[in-house]
Amino acid sequence: MPPSASSTASSPAFVRFVAAAERHVEDPHAIADHLAVLLGEDAWLSSGDQRPGSDSYRQHLLYVSPTRRLSVVALVWQPGQRTPIHDHVAWCIVGVYRGIEREIRYHLVENGGEHYLVPTGSVVAHPGHVEVLVPPAQDIHCVTAAGKQKAISIHVYGADIEQRGTSIYRRFDGIRELAAAA
Numbered sequence: 001m002p003p004s005a006s007s008t009a010s011s012p013a014f015v016r017f018v019a020a021a022e023r024h025v026e027d028p029h030a031i032a033d034h035l036a037v038l039l040g041e042d043a044w045l046s047s048g049d050q051r052p053g054s055d056s057y058r059q060h061l062l063y064v065s066p067t068r069r070l071s072v073v074a075l076v077w078q079p080g081q082r083t084p085i086h087d088h089v090a091w092c093i094v095g096v097y098r099g100i101e102r103e104i105r106y107h108l109v110e111n112g113g114e115h116y117l118v119p120t121g122s123v124v125a126h127p128g129h130v131e132v133l134v135p136p137a138q139d140i141h142c143v144t145a146a147g148k149q150k151a152i153s154i155h156v157y158g159a160d161i162e163q164r165g166t167s168i169y170r171r172f173d174g175i176r177e178l179a180a181a182a
Contacts, residue, residue, distance in 0.1 A: 008062050013044035028091040032130045035095045052076040064162045071161035075153050077145035085142045085172040090158035095130040099151025106140040116178045
């Protein structure tokens, strides 16, 4: 769906957020502060951009900057839906708008020529929670809709998601998880 097809794009709260994000495109932490303000607003995300997928989370493209250096998407999740373990093509800011999400972060290690994923922490994120992920540190993770209701999170990327179709750089399917060191 092209960004102009989303009625969210005309919401005054969303327009203010996008203008602030464009001003701070080099500073994802500053954008995160503005995302926190947007998440506290009500009724700015159109009903069409709140539709979940049936067998997987659904991505709704809300905005792509004219420079193609910034994208905003809404991810809508049914309870229990999850991402694969993955990292990103660029920095990513995630804010929970509705519902609850659980994120597990990983560190990729090599031992004897084999690669392993070591869990480094988890976060249970409620509405208003904002995370900044900047590759390569703290960038490998998996996200699950953890509550009993639909979850909606807003993702801001330093990349052209319309052209790429996804923010995922690599998936870590088939790489064994090791228990975190005590």
